[in-house]
Amino acid sequence: MKAIAYYASLPISDEKSLQDIELPEPVAGPRDLLVEVKAISVNPVDTKVRQNVAPEGGAAKVLGWDVAGVVKAVGSEVTLFKAGDKVFYAGSIARAGGNSELHVVDERIVGHMPKTLGFAEAAALPLTAITAWELLFERLQIREGNTDEGQSLLIVGAAGGVGSILTQLASQLTGLKVIGTASRPETRDWVTDLGADLVIDHSQPLSEELKRAGVAHVTHVASLTQTEQHLDQLVEALAPQGKLALIDDPKALDVTKLKRKSLSLHWEFMYTRSLFETPDMIEQHKLLNRVAGLIDSGTLKTTVGEHFGTINASNLRRAHELLESGKAKGKIVLEGF
Known part of the structure; x- marks a missing residue:
């Protein structure tokens, strides 16, 4: 063959x-x-x-x-x-x-x-749908329906393969406010079309981008790319007792940065x-x-x-x-x- x-x-x-x-x-x-x-x-x-x-x-x-x-x-x-x-x-x-x-x-x-x-x-x-589903409903323990209304999900890298499915799942099946990140006009349009409530630029400091958009904190983060680079900003953006899920391969993460806010860290690996x-x-x-x-x-x-x-x-x-x-x-x- x-x-x-x-x-x-x-x-x-x-x-x-x-x-x-x-x-x-x-x-x-x-x-x-x-x-x-x-x-x-x-x-x-x-x-x-x-x-x-x-x-x-x-x-x-x-x-x-x-x-x-x-x-x-x-x-x-x-x-x-x-x-x-x-x-x-x-x-x-x-x-x-x-x-x-x-x-x-x-x-x-x-x-x-x-x-x-x-x-x-x-x-x-398949691969992206399994990853996005497991991350959202199993790792972050979001429930289908409107039970999580008033909570929010920041998706870093929302225009990629996993982000494109995760944005849809979160916007269509949950009560979360969905905030995607994208850095180019065509990818911002793509993420908006997939159902994100808000799109911010991940080439800029994320916590500042959120504040400019009127979002003080988010309760959940799905970091799909460059987690190591964005970690400080993600910790700042997360509300106390928030949840951070990731799928990429950072060389090292200083998890002590999560302690002060009692943030939890969740890995998703669909294999x-x-x-x-x-x-x-x-x-x-x-x-x-x-x-x-x-x-x-x-x-x-x-x-x-x-x-x-x-x-x-x-x-x-x-x-x-x-x-x-x-x-x-x-x-x-x-x-x-």
């Missing part, structure tokens, strides 16, 4: 950083689906793994943790899906990624694809359940099905920013390059081999 892989961690400008290769077809385990990959999306995790994880023993490493496709076959213990089902999922970081014609994935982290979307639009959703095969791993299956329903009802919309064409090494290198520049808006998708 066709696949895109790498053999060594190289700069994305190097043609060998991602290569078109042929691999044997994978075999589904008892709880696995064998999926015919129709479309994929690219995430910062792809660039981080490519840059920092060298393949072992000269083997090819396949990236790609956002897939939409069709179930070709199922393992002996599968109960949630059948051959022919359209599915979408992010997969597991502990297994090969989905940048290949065929892919195997545990059924417990797979959802039925939204009926109203094509494959490329669906592929944009935790699949990495450790937690007893509640199937929650990601349920979550993705719920997201599909919200898409089909018009409550949420897909977050495709750019379609980069067919799934090949050249187009994937372009996608990685744009992600590494920090200028991507929404999600980058590729479709077909």
Whole structure:
């Protein structure tokens, strides 16, 4: 089967950083689906793994943790899906990624694809939707409905992949006042269109931007990028006993800065359940099905920013390059081999 892989961690400008290769077809385990990959999306995790994880023993490493496709076959213990089902999922970081014609994935982290979307639009959703949902409803413990009315959520990096879904979830499903950050006119418009009540500029001091907008403090922060750089401003912006959730990879955080206000810190890593095969791993299956329903009802919309064409090494290198520049808006998708 066709696949895109790498053999060594190289700069994305190097043609060998991602290569078109042929691999044997994978075999589904008892709880696995064998999926015919129709479309994929690219995430910062792809660039981080490519840059920092060298393949072992000269083997090819396949990236790609956002897939939409069709179930070709199922393992002996599968109960949630059948051959022919359209599915979408992010997969597991502990297994090969989905940048290949065929892919195997545990059924417990797979959802039925939204009926109203094509494959490329669906592929944009899984990883970011799982991350945003878990951050909002599990880590920050926000409740659906208007029970949290009067509270507020600051989303740092609201125009990115996770931010684009989180902004919608918070504005559509909760009573929170949603404040997004964006630094360019086109990204400010994007975040406003997604439902943010207010958009401020993260290239300026955040607490000052909030005060200029008439917001003294926020009760919750979702820091999706550059947490290390913004930490002092986030602590200042948070109300006493507020909550700070993050998904990025700061080198170090001085958490003693949170003590005076009794602020709590929450990490969100959507691969935790699949990495450790937690007893509640199937929650990601349920979550993705719920997201599909919200898409089909018009409550949420897909977050495709750019379609980069067919799934090949050249187009994937372009996608990685744009992600590494920090200028991507929404999600980058590729479709077909």
